[in-house]
């Protein structure tokens with residue numbers, strides 16, 4: 184089994200709070216791993232550590248065999264790591280389409296010299312990105328609102344835009360932070376289908392989610408996290424059936 | 436008539452300065468008010484190269500722009516690597532430090548100023564030719580800023596202003612965008628410096644201080660940040676107003692302080708009454724091709 188992302192001996196504390204306690208975890212190609220745990224368990228922090236938003240105290244993080252610990256966020260993204268954010272972090276002064284247009288690993292205008300001296304090259308690259316963006320918008324059911332500003336669309340649609348923007352990376356590893364929170368109805372089914380399809384295309388996916396039904400239907404496997412520690416790994420059924428974990432999850 | 440030409444040249448120069456400053460502070464969201472020091476670098480470098488080095492003046496002006504460009508990278512790169520907030524302090528330090536330094540360098544005129552800067556165009560083709568040159572470069576600057584900010588690079592700047600972390604997570608290089616824009620804006624200010632130097636033919640370090648910083652900032656704020664015409668209108672209004680009140684024939688003891696008060700007064704009035712400036716920028720970024728795409 185090919186591990187796309189491999190984390191070993193990862194430690195991080197904020198003052199007295201331990202958010203990562205010697206975490207060893209691997210994400211395999213084409214598989215969806217559910218990350219379960221109560222609020223404050225360190226799930227989002229785990230994503231932040233993997234992405235380089237937060238620097239670990241110690242440990243190793245490899246993406247397709249390459250050590251990425253110490254690399255800037257943008258370089259990890261350019262190696263094929265993409266994520267969504269619990270609090271969305273969409274570009275609120277851009278349209279849905281323009282949010283996506285910024286997502287490819289290599290952007291049309293990354294180099295200002297190209298913008299000024301190779302406008303034809305930039306225009307070609309823009310056209311390619313726009314086609315890809317529309318393909319992703321089709322797939323996520325957002326094509327009809329491509330030109331809407333972010334603030335004019337529903338929360339469920341915003342969540343989908345977050346996922347769609349991450350998909351523009353064509354990532355090998357995708358981290359989804361609570362994609363279902365606050366989402367109902369149509370968007371729910373859509374997100375589930377999209378995540379499944381992406382995994383089927385060979386992407387390693389990790390989903391943080393409190394919606395138990397969603398995570399049970401979607402994930403091949405789950406890990407239970409508490410106080411920065413990975414306590415158990417198994418099928419989602421066995422994890423949610425475990426009375427000790429349930430107590431930690433719902434406990435005081 | 437010379438008086439009118441001089442006013443027109445000053446307006447043109449401040450259109451260049453305000454428009455390029457809006458690129459830096461408005462479009463890119465970089466908090467820095469040290470724009471005049473890059474204007475000064477362009478002015479002094481061009482003046483010295485032409486006066487002491489005998490360089491053809493158009494080349495000297497370009498070299499002045501290049502020097503301002505390079506100096507701005509040296510200021511921005513280390514400070515932006517620390518954090519965005521650090522740029523303000525680093526650039527003001529650079530501005531005031533360099534002004535003090537220049538006052539003690541006799542070879543560039545020291546505190547008394549640099550005189551006898553070689554003239555350009557005026558002696559052969561008359562003042563009108565210089566007016567046209569400055570206004571043409573002002574127009575080019577405004578069009579360039581509009582073109583850049585309404586294209587894919589403008590999309591990046593808008594996204595970066597919204598959320599720099601999410602921007603980085605897409606693989607975009609925020610520091611590189613900031614340094615590039617800071618350098619371009621400063622380089623344009625440097626060109627304006629050369630244009631100033633070879634018309635007025637006299638430079639003194641103190642004219643490039645915080646008073647000028649606040650004048651350029653006022654032009655952008657009053658005109659309207661992130662609009663094409665805002666900095667243009669701001670530059671015109673703030674050049675004309677101080678001239679206009681001289682016609683009331685007030686005694687110099689009142690006139691001086693009144694002109695000084697005008698900048699701070701205008702900024703205060705606008706901050707409370709119309710913070711978006713005379714022209715308000717749309718709050719949704721629109722690329723130059725987004726309208727036709729939507730319609731077509």
Ligand SMILES: Nc1ncnc2c1ncn2[C@@H]1O[C@H](COP(=O)(O)OP(=O)(O)O)[C@@H](O)[C@H]1O
Pocket residue numbers: 197200202220221222223224225226227228229
């Ligand atoms: N940058 C930070 N500085 C200090 N404490 C933090 C920081 N990020 C997270 N924490 C703390 O770490 C703990 C874990 O947070 P988080 O990873 O967001 O949990 P989860 O996503 O599992 O709900 C929380 O107690 C949170 O307050």
Ligand SMILES: [Mg+2]
Pocket residue numbers: 226227228269
């Ligand atoms: Mg969280």
